[in-house]
């Protein structure tokens with residue numbers, strides 16, 4: 001498992017030239033770090049934060065291939081030999097199945113299993129409550145922000161609308177875990 005410091009370094013190298021994306025990723029990593037109380041165990045907490053640094057690597061022009069950034073990022077990490085679980089979390093972040101299907105790349109995504117866990121839920125929440133320039137947003141605001149940048153009938157628009165129930169459920173479970181962490 002890479003360290004958080006190494007994860008930040010690679011993310012910076014690949015994404016810093018994309019100014020807004022880099023701001024978004026830094027904020028998602030910080031948000032994920034704040035959600036670690038929802039995760040049991042140090043290893044999984046580290047996994048969450050590393051996955052947050054790397055979830056959008058596939059937007060880097062250097063890695064772009066299928067156009068589904070979740071798959072492009074995951075393929076790069078797999079080739080580099082990073083742990084399968086980490087690769088799969090990046091591949092499936094924020095209900096990637098919907099977008100992969102819309103783009104005709106579902107089979108490419110499904111080479112990785114979709115983990116259902118506190119780590120996956122917190123990663124989705126960190127991403128889906130952080131705006132495109134790193135601003136903190138409620139999920140409803142984030143969804144309408146996405147639908148204002150991409151037409152509701154575009155690939156991304158349709159994907160995000162289909163993904164809505166799964167993302168909402170992941171956020172609710174994470175909120176509950178955060179609450180439990182502070183009330184026990």
Ligand SMILES: [Fe+2]
Pocket residue numbers: 024028055056127
């Ligand atoms: Fe993201």
